[in-house]
Amino acid sequence: MRLLPLDPLLCRHLGTNRRVQGALLACIPSRDYHLLVMPKVLVCPPDYFDVVDQKNPYMSKESIVDRAKARTQWENFCSVLQQNGCEIHTIDPVVGLEDMVFAANQVFVGEKPGYGKFVVPSRMVYPSRHREVEYFTQWFRARNFRIIDIAFAHDDFLEGHGDLLWHPDGSRIYAGYGFRSTRSAIEKFALAMSEMGIEVVPLQLIDQYCYHLDNCLCPLNDDAALLFAGAFSAESLAALHKHWKRVHLLDAQEAHHFMGNGIVLNNRYITPRMTPQLEAILRQEGLTAVIVDTSEFEKSGGSCFCMKTFFP
Numbered sequence: 001m002r003l004l005p006l007d008p009l010l011c012r013h014l015g016t017n018r019r020v021q022g023a024l025l026a027c028i029p030s031r032d033y034h035l036l037v038m039p040k041v042l043v044c045p046p047d048y049f050d051v052v053d054q055k056n057p058y059m060s061k062e063s064i065v066d067r068a069k070a071r072t073q074w075e076n077f078c079s080v081l082q083q084n085g086c087e088i089h090t091i092d093p094v095v096g097l098e099d100m101v102f103a104a105n106q107v108f109v110g111e112k113p114g115y116g117k118f119v120v121p122s123r124m125v126y127p128s129r130h131r132e133v134e135y136f137t138q139w140f141r142a143r144n145f146r147i148i149d150i151a152f153a154h155d156d157f158l159e160g161h162g163d164l165l166w167h168p169d170g171s172r173i174y175a176g177y178g179f180r181s182t183r184s185a186i187e188k189f190a191l192a193m194s195e196m197g198i199e200v201v202p203l204q205l206i207d208q209y210c211y212h213l214d215n216c217l218c219p220l221n222d223d224a225a226l227l228f229a230g231a232f233s234a235e236s237l238a239a240l241h242k243h244w245k246r247v248h249l250l251d252a253q254e255a256h257h258f259m260g261n262g263i264v265l266n267n268r269y270i271t272p273r274m275t276p277q278l279e280a281i282l283r284q285e286g287l288t289a290v291i292v293d294t295s296e297f298e299k300s301g302g303s304c305f306c307m308k309t310f311f312p
């Protein structure tokens, strides 16, 4: 057990008394956190969160966001991360950047012994989202992360941790393409990662409801992953089976309701909802579910995993 450091900004956002929060304790495994469960997490308050266009099939112009409800859900989400050992850091939201709350997409974050901490700025498909990238890049630059800029062509796109997922041991990165990130951007990204000895496994996405890889693949530990097979081309599915000792399957309903968009932390699986089938999988992998309501954010096509970035 150790006492959690508390972020004054979060206290302000949560409107909670620091002395009360100071009493918060969390069980943290004594072994070092690997990349999947880095205890520092960056989030963006949903002050200007809105659904104004249709970037993915979950979004509808008729959707009305309940801002107060979104704020309550986001605060609860942050509390759950904090209770499970995370040190919360926030980036200031920007007027007009309605999707900035989805803090997983603007940069790809990593650390490699001998190379240090780095970020790869994204090239987002939608212009309003692309404007978010500079704010996140600046945030990490100010904290001495190395910025790896990739020379993207005008039709190359790469969307951060939406499409790029670390293997928990840090040896390789799974890279989804087909709806947002493009194959050629992933090839350029793979070249940059190869210089650090990190392998990139390209995966073709074929289900528009799984437009980002983080909707259909979730590493649970070094050996096991949760995935929705219908989201991948046959060749990509075969590659996934090759890389994981245990592949646990979600069905379409589970994947389309963001149950593959969970966060593995402190032996928990933070998910917006649960089915008996998913519960059985988690039990087999020694994880317990924590349910966090993200209904307002799902109107924009994102849930738990999309709303944060872990960083070293």
Ligand code: ARG
Residues within 6 Å of the ligand: 055, 056, 099, 102, 104, 105, 129, 161, 162, 163, 212, 214, 215, 300, 301, 302, 303, 305, 306
């Ligand atoms: N409305 C956002 C978009 O379409 C949602 C992003 C969700 N993020 C994620 N990592 N899946 O870009």
